[in-house]
Amino acid sequence: MIIKENLLPEKSLNRPCHKLRSKTAVVIHYVGNPNTSPSANINFWRNRKDYGSAHVVIGIDGSIEQAIPFDEVAYHAGTSGVTKIGSLTTPNNFNDHSVGIELCHVAWTSGYSKETLETLDEVLRELKQQGFEYLLIHGEVTGKACDYWFRNNRDELDLLAVRHGYKRP
Numbered sequence: 001m002i003i004k005e006n007l008l009p010e011k012s013l014n015r016p017c018h019k020l021r022s023k024t025a026v027v028i029h030y031v032g033n034p035n036t037s038p039s040a041n042i043n044f045w046r047n048r049k050d051y052g053s054a055h056v057v058i059g060i061d062g063s064i065e066q067a068i069p070f071d072e073v074a075y076h077a078g079t080s081g082v083t084k085i086g087s088l089t090t091p092n093n094f095n096d097h098s099v100g101i102e103l104c105h106v107a108w109t110s111g112y113s114k115e116t117l118e119t120l121d122e123v124l125r126e127l128k129q130q131g132f133e134y135l136l137i138h139g140e141v142t143g144k145a146c147d148y149w150f151r152n153n154r155d156e157l158d159l160l161a162v163r164h165g166y167k168r169p
Contacts, residue, residue, distance in 0.1 A: 024132065025135070026124065054074050058101065074099070078142045139151050
C-alpha cells in the first residue's frame, strides 16, 4: 500500500499536532461529497475555517492520501468528555483515542468501489498491527448519519471487524 502524504499544516485549526493518548478505535466515515478525490477532501479541510479532519482519505480508485499522521489527533469524531459506546469507554475526547478514515463514494446512497474496500482492508490490517482495538462508524460515536452505507449494512461492518480482529462496541 502506498500512502501519498498530503499533510495539513502543523498547528493549524485542523491539525493540532497533539499525540494520541491511546490506540483505542478506528472510525470509518464517508466523505459526504460524491465523486470527489482524496486531494479535494483534504484541500477542503485545509481551507476550512472550522474544526474537521481525518487521518486518511481513500479514493474511489483505491488511492489513499494522509492528512494527519496516525499517531496524532485529528478532529473527526466530534465528541468531548467521557465517551461511552456499548462496551467501549474513553475518559476524554474520543479524537484523542481514535483514527479516522474517510471513504470516497460515487453517490449519496451507494456503497464503495472494490478498490476503495481493498485499500480499506490494507489500512485496517496495518492499524490493527499498531494496536487499535475497536472498529466503529462515525454515527456510532456522534449519532450522525455517517457512514451512510455501513450504517445500513451493519453485517458488512461486523464482517470487516471480524476479518481483521477488531472488537465492535
